[in-house]
Amino acid sequence: MNKTLILVVEDDRSVQNLMITTLKTHDYRYLTAMNGEEAILEASSHNPDIILLDLGLPDMDGIEVIRKIRTWSNVPIIVISARSEDMDKVDALDAGADDYLTKPFSVEELLARLRVTERRLAAGPGEQTSSSVFVNGKLRIEYSAGCAYLEDEELHLTPIEYKLLCLLSKNVGKVLTHT
Numbered sequence: 591m592n593k594t595l596i597l598v599v600e601d602d603r604s605v606q607n608l609m610i611t612t613l614k615t616h617d618y619r620y621l622t623a624m625n626g627e628e629a630i631l632e633a634s635s636h637n638p639d640i641i642l643l644d645l646g647l648p649d650m651d652g653i654e655v656i657r658k659i660r661t662w663s664n665v666p667i668i669v670i671s672a673r674s675e676d677m678d679k680v681d682a683l684d685a686g687a688d689d690y691l692t693k694p695f696s697v698e699e700l701l702a703r704l705r706v707t708e709r710r711l712a713a714g715p716g717e718q719t720s721s722s723v724f725v726n727g728k729l730r731i732e733y734s735a736g737c738a739y740l741e742d743e744e745l746h747l748t749p750i751e752y753k754l755l756c757l758l759s760k761n762v763g764k765v766l767t768h769t
């Protein structure tokens with residue numbers, strides 16, 4: 591059974607549905623985000639294995655999303671762009687995207703890109719593991735388990751509190767905006 595967790599970032603419902611249906615029928619696990627803010631929050635709190643990222647998002651440029659995620663994570667990002675956004679695609683690769691798909695794409699093409707990325711993940715050194723636990727003083731966060739501890743005692747956080755803690759922990763020393 592395929593346990594790869596995919597974060598699907600796409601504001602176009604029909605494209606999102608196509609991707610989700612494809613992932614479901616091929617036993618992938620998935621998360622969804624409709625905009626950039628959600629994408630960053632989901633990526634920081636759930637540590638997906640692969641991110642499928644639409645470049646044309648309602649709240650911010652997809653390239654901005656890549657830059658933000660790249661400040662703490664090497665997660666493979668596959669950019670999805672319309673043909674008219676060809677220059678954006680180049681910028682996206684420069685910003686740290688790993689691969690791209692051009693709309694409209696076929697289901698087979700999507701699956702092929704995912705397989706290539708998975709092979710790369712399997713072959714690479716376990717660079718994900720170093721970032722799966724965060725320790726700062728008495729605070730410890732185990733991202734993969736979704737648990738946080740203070741002096742080895744588990745913290746009981748609401749999902750929003752946990753997401754905020756993850757986001758803050760991945761931006762140590764930085765000032766974050768309210769949103």
Ligand code: CA
Nearest residue numbers: 601644646647
């Ligand atoms: Ca879009």
